[in-house]
Amino acid sequence: MIIPEQQLERSLTSQLAPLEGQDVLLRGWLYARRDLGGLQFLVLRDRAGIVQCVGQDLDLPLPESSIEVVGKVVAHPKAPGGFEVQVRELRVLSRAVEVSPLELPKVEWNVNPETLLDYRYVSVRGLKDRAALKVQAVLVEAFRDSLREQGFTEIFTPKLVSAGAEGGANLFEVDYFERKAYLAQSPQLYKQIMVGTFERVFETAPVYRAEEHATSRHLNEYLSLDVELGFIRSEEDVMAVEEGVLRVICRRLEARCREEFAMFGMELPQVPERIPRIPLAEARALIKQKYGYSVGGKDIDPEGERLLCQHFAEEHGSDWVFVTHYPKAARPFYAYYEPDGTTRSFDLLYRGLEVTTGGQRIHEYDMLVRSLEERGMSTVGFEGYLEVFKHGMPPHGGFAIGAERLTAKFLGIHNVRHARAFPRDRHRLTP
Amino acid sequence: MIIPEQQLERSLTSQLAPLEGQDVLLRGWLYARRDLGGLQFLVLRDRAGIVQCVGQDLDLPLPESSIEVVGKVVAHPKAPGGFEVQVRELRVLSRAVEVSPLELPKVEWNVNPETLLDYRYVSVRGLKDRAALKVQAVLVEAFRDSLREQGFTEIFTPKLVSAGAEGGANLFEVDYFERKAYLAQSPQLYKQIMVGTFERVFETAPVYRAEEHATSRHLNEYLSLDVELGFIRSEEDVMAVEEGVLRVICRRLEARCREEFAMFGMELPQVPERIPRIPLAEARALIKQKYGYSVGGKDIDPEGERLLCQHFAEEHGSDWVFVTHYPKAARPFYAYYEPDGTTRSFDLLYRGLEVTTGGQRIHEYDMLVRSLEERGMSTVGFEGYLEVFKHGMPPHGGFAIGAERLTAKFLGIHNVRHARAFPRDRHRLTP
Numbered sequence: 001m002i003i004p005e006q007q008l009e010r011s012l013t014s015q016l017a018p019l020e021g022q023d024v025l026l027r028g029w030l031y032a033r034r035d036l037g038g039l040q041f042l043v044l045r046d047r048a049g050i051v052q053c054v055g056q057d058l059d060l061p062l063p064e065s066s067i068e069v070v071g072k073v074v075a076h077p078k079a080p081g082g083f084e085v086q087v088r089e090l091r092v093l094s095r096a097v098e099v100s101p102l103e104l105p106k107v108e109w110n111v112n113p114e115t116l117l118d119y120r121y122v123s124v125r126g127l128k129d130r131a132a133l134k135v136q137a138v139l140v141e142a143f144r145d146s147l148r149e150q151g152f153t154e155i156f157t158p159k160l161v162s163a164g165a166e167g168g169a170n171l172f173e174v175d176y177f178e179r180k181a182y183l184a185q186s187p188q189l190y191k192q193i194m195v196g197t198f199e200r201v202f203e204t205a206p207v208y209r210a211e212e213h214a215t216s217r218h219l220n221e222y223l224s225l226d227v228e229l230g231f232i233r234s235e236e237d238v239m240a241v242e243e244g245v246l247r248v249i250c251r252r253l254e255a256r257c258r259e260e261f262a263m264f265g266m267e268l269p270q271v272p273e274r275i276p277r278i279p280l281a282e283a284r285a286l287i288k289q290k291y292g293y294s295v296g297g298k299d300i301d302p303e304g305e306r307l308l309c310q311h312f313a314e315e316h317g318s319d320w321v322f323v324t325h326y327p328k329a330a331r332p333f334y335a336y337y338e339p340d341g342t343t344r345s346f347d348l349l350y351r352g353l354e355v356t357t358g359g360q361r362i363h364e365y366d367m368l369v370r371s372l373e374e375r376g377m378s379t380v381g382f383e384g385y386l387e388v389f390k391h392g393m394p395p396h397g398g399f400a401i402g403a404e405r406l407t408a409k410f411l412g413i414h415n416v417r418h419a420r421a422f423p424r425d426r427h428r429l430t431p
Numbered sequence: 432m433i434i435p436e437q438q439l440e441r442s443l444t445s446q447l448a449p450l451e452g453q454d455v456l457l458r459g460w461l462y463a464r465r466d467l468g469g470l471q472f473l474v475l476r477d478r479a480g481i482v483q484c485v486g487q488d489l490d491l492p493l494p495e496s497s498i499e500v501v502g503k504v505v506a507h508p509k510a511p512g513g514f515e516v517q518v519r520e521l522r523v524l525s526r527a528v529e530v531s532p533l534e535l536p537k538v539e540w541n542v543n544p545e546t547l548l549d550y551r552y553v554s555v556r557g558l559k560d561r562a563a564l565k566v567q568a569v570l571v572e573a574f575r576d577s578l579r580e581q582g583f584t585e586i587f588t589p590k591l592v593s594a595g596a597e598g599g600a601n602l603f604e605v606d607y608f609e610r611k612a613y614l615a616q617s618p619q620l621y622k623q624i625m626v627g628t629f630e631r632v633f634e635t636a637p638v639y640r641a642e643e644h645a646t647s648r649h650l651n652e653y654l655s656l657d658v659e660l661g662f663i664r665s666e667e668d669v670m671a672v673e674e675g676v677l678r679v680i681c682r683r684l685e686a687r688c689r690e691e692f693a694m695f696g697m698e699l700p701q702v703p704e705r706i707p708r709i710p711l712a713e714a715r716a717l718i719k720q721k722y723g724y725s726v727g728g729k730d731i732d733p734e735g736e737r738l739l740c741q742h743f744a745e746e747h748g749s750d751w752v753f754v755t756h757y758p759k760a761a762r763p764f765y766a767y768y769e770p771d772g773t774t775r776s777f778d779l780l781y782r783g784l785e786v787t788t789g790g791q792r793i794h795e796y797d798m799l800v801r802s803l804e805e806r807g808m809s810t811v812g813f814e815g816y817l818e819v820f821k822h823g824m825p826p827h828g829g830f831a832i833g834a835e836r837l838t839a840k841f842l843g844i845h846n847v848r849h850a851r852a853f854p855r856d857r858h859r860l861t862p
Contacts, residue, residue, distance in 0.1 A: 027662050029823055047582070047630040066662075066825035093662070094794055096823040121819040124628045131626065137585040141575075154554070154568040156654050156834075158615075159590070159854045160603075162860045172591075175604045177643070177857050183591075183605065189826065190853060193862070196460070197555045197564065201480040205636065206590050212608070223587050231441075231458045231497075231524070231726055234513070245601040290763055370577075384862030388552040394461055394497035403587075421622060422589045427609050429593045431624070431815035 006091045014048035016083060019073045025084065026051070026069045027093070029125065032105045033060050041086075043095035043105070044069060050127070052079040055087030062096040064104070064122065090229035099198065109223065115414055117423060124421055132419050133261035136223075136407040138250050138256050140204055143401070145258050146248035152227070157190035159183055159206065163381025170210045172220075176334075185398065187335070191228035192361060195396045196388065200229040204403070214425045216415040217353065219404060221424040223246040227358075227397030233346040235360045238397040239277070239322055242348065242356065246320075247349050249270045253410070254288040265410040275348070279311075279325035283308050298330040313351075323347045326359075333371045336397070344397070355406045357401045358399025365389040439501065445479035445820035446845050447514060450504045454601045455516065455610070456501045457482070460556065464491050468475040473518075481558070483510040483632070486518030492500060495535070495553065533557075544846055548854060550559035550862050555852055562691035565653075565839040565849050568678050569687050570838070571635055577679035581672065583658070584629040590637065592616055594812030601641045603651075612656065614639035617831065619765070620816045621791060622659035626827045627819065631660040636836075645856045647846040648678040648733075648784065648837060652855040657830030658789075666767075666791045669707070669828040670753055673779065677751075678702045684841070695842040703749045706779070710756035714739050729761040744782075753777045755788075766789040767828070775828070786837045789830025796820040805847045 008025040035041075039295065040060060042053045044067065053069055061067070101119045104126045109116065116123040123129055124347045138259040144154065160174060172183040187203050194201045207224040227245070232238060253261070254268045261268050273350030278286070284295045287307050295304035300323065312321040325342040328335065335343040336359065345359025362368045368389050372379055379386060408419040417423040422431060437458040459477030466472075472486045475498065484500055492498070502518040532550045535557045540547065545861060547554040554560055575585065579663060591605060592615045603614040618634050638655040658676070658742045663669060684692070685699045688803065692699050711718070715726045726735035728747060729753065743752040756773040759766065766774040767790065778789025794800045799820050803810055839850040839854050848854040 009787065022660075027825070033526055035748075047584075047628075065823035084703075094823045096821065097622060097796055098821045100822055120764055121624045121815060122627075124820055131513070131627050134584060134585070140585060144572075148572070153478075154571060155564070155852060156567070156571075156637070158855055160639070160652050160855050174605045176860060177641075179860070194555065194852065196553075197561050206587070208591070210608075221589055221591050245799050307727070312720045352479065365517055365528055384552060387862070390527065390529040391531055392492075392496040392525045394458070394524050421586060421625065424589055424591050429591065429607060429610070429612055431818070 002047070008395065012053040013044065013046050016051060016085070020075055020083060020173075021073065023088075026053075026085065028063060028067065030063050030065050030067050030096075033063060044085075044144060045125070045127075049081075051081065051085055052076070052084040053087050054091065058087060058090045058217060059092075060090075061092045064100045064125070065096040066093040067091065082382040085345050092136055095225060105386060109413075109418060113418065117417060117428060120422055128263055129418070131257075131263050132407060132411055132413060133421055135253065135257050135260050135411060136419060137402055138252055139227065139407060139410075140223070142252035143162040143245055144202065144204060144248040145252075146245045147200075147202045147241075150200065150244065150246075152200040152202050152229070152278075152355055155187075155189040155191065155194045155198070155201045155203050156205070157184075157203060157267040158192070160251050162384075172208050172210045173330060173382060173429075185209055186196075186206070187226050188332075191398060192396065193265070193388050195228050195230040195387075196391070196393065197380065199231065202227045207361060212426060214427065216232075216417075217405065219416055219423055219425065222405075222416075223403035223419065225401040225403050226398065227400070228396060230396040232360060232377070232397050235324070235346060235397055238358050238399055239275075239346060239358065242358065242399050243271065243275055246275075251426055260401075261411070264413070266410065266412045267348075268408050269319065271320065274318075275320045275322055276312055276316050276318050277322040278312075279329075279342075280323050281325065282326070283323050298327055301349075302352075305349050305354060309349050309352040319351050320401050321349050328374075331359070333375055334361050334368065334376060336362050344398075348399075350406070350409055353409050355409060356399050356401050358397065360395065360397035363389065363395050443479040444477050444482040446515070447482060447504050447512070451506055451514060452504065453673050454501060454503055454519075454699075455501075457484075458727040459498065460497050461492060461494050461496050462529075464494060472838045475516075475589070476558075478557075480512075482512065482514075482516055483507070483518040486521065488523045489518060490523075491521070492523045493530060495531045495556070496523055496527040497525040498522065499524055500700065516822050519633075522612055522857065540844075541847060545847065548848060548859060551609040551853055559694055560849070561840055562688075562694050563838060563844060564852055566684065566688050566691050566842060567834055567850060569683055571654070571656065571834060571839075574676055574682035576634060576683075577634065577676045578631075578633045578658065580671075580679075581631065583631040583633050583660070584623065586618075586625045586632045586634050587636060588618040589623070590639070593815075598649065603639050603641045616640055617655060617784070618657050619763075622657055622829060623765075623824070623827065624816075624819050626659050626661040627824065629823075630662065630734055633658045644859060645858065647848075648836065650847055650851060652857065653836075653851065656832040656833035656834050657829065658831070658846065659827060661825040663791060663826050664829055666755070666777060666789070668791050669791065670706075670777060671735060674706055675788065677706075692842070695844070697843045698840065700728050700750065700781075700841050701746075702751065706751045706753055707743055707747050707749050708753040708755050708777075709739075709743075709756070710773075711754050711761075714754050717742060730759055731778075733783075736785060740780050740783040750782050752780050754780060759805075762782065762790070762805055764808055765792050766800065767793050768802070777830075779830075781837070781840055784836065784840050786840060787830050787832050789828065791828035792828065794820065794824040794826050 011024045032043040068091040070089040071085040076084040174181040203226045245246035348356035404419040442455045462476035463474040501512035501520040502516040507515040605612040614857040634657045835850040
């Protein structure tokens with residue numbers, strides 16, 4: 001039975017310092033235990049952290065059991081945090097009936113990362129896993145708050161769609177009553193439509209990519225932080241909004257996630273006064289000239305991204321760089337393009353990784369149809385999307401941030417799967 | 432070309448009152464236009480509202496074109512809001528190339544609601560549609576803020592799952608590489624697992640129900656506002672959290688959405704000091720005794736919900752009522768039950784409609800397996816879910832609010848489809 005709060009109010013492990021000498025009631029999980037010459041040491045974990053407890057003749061359950069402890073807070077220089085709890089009563093709220101498949105205090109991410117994901121229902125309780133997921137929650141909250149302050153409204157668009165926004169590849173197919181539907185790869189078309197309602201919109205929702213390759217930077221289901229705004233002059237207005245958003249995110253992380261960053265041995269991210277910009281062609285030339293590396297394809301490959309970021313870190317003191325002026329061929333059909341064939345689009349790189357894609361969109365019907373035709377794309381499935389451009393869509397643009405990617409990069413997590421609670425990839429659909 | 436902000440900063444229609452006598456720059460859509468004896472009256476709509484403008488010899492485009500207007504704000508008692516803008520310059524930013532399929536200022540929801548959904552890409556620009564979607568955005572924001580203040584952490588769980596949480600019916604099937612996946616009906620199992628990480632969690636994400644019937648209260652894809660918390664004593668702790676959440680939502684709507692409620696002719700919702708509770712059996716008896724209506728099934732049917740709410744409105748002055756103590760047969764396998772066969776669960780009704788389901792969950796492995804067996808349900812597909820209950824899950828519970836349902840009910844919207852930007856039902860997959 002849980003002790004009613006009236007008798008002794010529950011304290012969190014983070015609230016103990018000012019309670020020295022007093023009795024406290026703690027609740028949480030038995031994180032670790034060991035016997036030492038008649039004394040029993042246990043570590044209790046709750047949502048706020050961990051605390052060492054010490055007692056005698058306690059009937060200790062298996063680790064990960066839920067427990068309730070009553071005891072006195074005493075200073076103890078050798079204990080983590082500088083104090084421990086001398087246990088007077090210990091009650092088991094819910095007994096672990098099997099030994100945990102993971103000894104959480106000893107988990108090392110680099111030893112067997114797939115095992116941690118196989119036993120995700122327990123590994124999410126680990127301190128580092130929790131820290132990563134907390135950082136992500138704070139990041140998403142700051143994203144939304146920052147946009148609301150700039151006059152944006154949150155939208156909720158369908159993830160069940162009749163066609164893909166990017167042209168049909170990598171779509172998951174769904175049996176939708178008598179027909180086929182697809183899982184949305186992005187809220188692109190819908191956030192554009194909603195510019196007509198709220199002018200400035202954002203969404204934080206899952207998106208789906210049926211990519212067969214399982215790399216450390218891809219997920220088949222991820223959280224997309226999407227923004228779209230109308231009445232812009234160019235993609236510069238979009239980049240300015242993104243700079244503001246990132247600044248708020250970094251400030252919030254500094255205020256709320258210092259311990260979590262310390263746990264990962266990472267410094268808190270900073271956003272410079274102005275994030276440097278470089279056109280793609282110049283970036284490719286620079287990488288070739290300075291590092292002797294020829295970037296393949298029409299875009300920048302991962303090695304090129306790494307080198308470009310190295311340059312901007314060294315020469316401009318910025319972990320961030322906007323790469324701009326991508327050619328049409330490297331962008332989707334809705335990217336606004338200039339007569340010279342470049343688009344008003346950008347990627348944002350952070351420490352060697354693309355974390356954002358954005359730009360101005362085509363807002364005129366004729367240009368959009370022409371763009372589809374030039375690519376040999378059919379308008380089938382896009383009819384509804386195209387319709388809206390007959391009705392006065394203002395110049396607009398936006399961007400999308402992959403939440404797990406940014407979280408992983410901020411924390412130095414090598415595999416993006418560990419920045420998601422229950423990742424999905426080609427081989428992983430459970431737990 | 433859009434006028435650079437340096438020359439004249441853009442004003443919103445909501446900011447004009449203090450600018451009387453001054454020149455302003457407005458941007459938005461041409462909502463309505465008419466000629467009257469040489470004078471041209473136009474109504475400009477931006478994200479904040481509408482304003483009447485008047486000019487002469489203007490080259491007016493079709494309604495819904497994006498425009499930019501420079502003119503002077505003058506008092507005009509007959510104009511809506513008490514002033515109008517005398518237009519000196521009008522620029523078309525993006526021309527509507529076809530007559531809008533809907534004359535937005537004249538749209539009546541009750542005339543042809545399906546047409547409004549067919550032309551959703553334009554109808555979302557309507558003032559009432561926008562108001563409903565804004566109310567929903569504010570409601571969701573308040574939901575999250577209220578929970579964060581109570582120590583909850585946001586989670587992001589998979590919508591692609593290997594089995595349904597409710598036992599297999601009404602699942603959308605997805606082609607997932609070499610196998611089948613399903614769209615999550617609820618984050619139930621995942622939010623329970625995450626209690627082990629954060630103790631108190633919430634999620635605001637889409638869920639899917641492949642229900643074939645298309646009623647005015649069902650959507651096949653909707654936004655579920657989910658909560659789960661650990662270390663509870665009973666379902667009463669869960670209901671207390673929900674009361675707190677609803678109170679914050681209602682206060683926020685009062686502060687931010689007065690105009691929107693007025694537009695729908697609805698009063699702002701209120702939450703009483705304590706929402707009344709009634710056990711299901713008593714509720715059924717009361718409905719029979721007071722209204723002579725025999726409720727069918729094991730639950731309460733829609734007519735029963737209506738009558739029960741009528742009773743509590745009349746007798747207790749509450750638009751809300753918790754119905755408690757549902758029998759096992761009316762609840763899913765994970766509902767915590769008592770020896771007498773009732774569960775520690777509840778529904779929350781608001782003005783005749785169920786808006787929430789919640790309760791305490793089974794937290795012990797043996798009880799959970801027994802519950803599945805008693806129902807003749809297989810543990811296949813639930814293995815991963817069951818595993819976590821071997822590892823000290825504390826007593827816990829939670830609830831879920833259907834965001835569109837609550838929004839619709841608050842605003843008196845008859846069909847829940849109109850409380851979602853792009854609703855999905857058996858026959859509707861576009862736009």
